[in-house]
Amino acid sequence: MDIKNTFKVAQEIAALSTKYENEDIGNNEQAEIQNKKFIDDLDMLHSKLLQLSMYATDKLLNQTAVNTNAYEQLSSYSNLSVYYIYENEGLALVEDTGMGLHLVPLDILRFEE
Numbered sequence: 517m518d519i520k521n522t523f524k525v526a527q528e529i530a531a532l533s534t535k536y537e538n539e540d541i542g543n544n545e546q547a548e549i550q551n552k553k554f555i556d557d558l559d560m561l562h563s564k565l566l567q568l569s570m571y572a573t574d575k576l577l578n579q580t581a582v583n584t585n586a587y588e589q590l591s592s593y594s595n596l597s598v599y600y601i602y603e604n605e606g607l608a609l610v611e612d613t614g615m616g617l618h619l620v621p622l623d624i625l626r627f628e629e
Contacts, residue, residue, distance in 0.1 A: 519602045523609070523619045526565040530617075533558035566609060566617070568599065575600060581610070581625045590618055598625065 533555050541547045563569040567576070579598045586592045596610040596618075606622050 519605050519607060519609075520619065522565055523617075526562050527617070529558050529562045529565070533562065566599075572599075577601065580628045581608075582628070583610075583620060583624045584626050585624045587620050587624055588618065589616070590620065596620075596625070598627070 536551055536555050536558070539551065541551055564571045567573050577598050577600065581596050581598050582593050583590055583596060584592060590596075590612060595613050598608050598610050600609040601622060602608065603622075607619050608622050608625055610618050610620055610625075612618065
């Protein structure tokens, strides 16, 4: 599995879900119901791709760590929940305290005991 590409696609799905969630559809109840179903379907696909929520596997870690260096949108020493480690790619799927998901290099993580 190419986790970088999988993560990129999952983030695109999440962005699309947010776009539809923020879309103003007026007072059209039928469109609102259809929009909500579409958002739920997109969120389900996102969770399936990243194996989160009800699609989590037995490999889900849910450990606490901090990143020792700033990385992309994460400032250094952010508190993180580590969900998966991809040893072969040297990456980890983490969530910050704002519930944002990130794919970060393993070598910048310091696990808390």
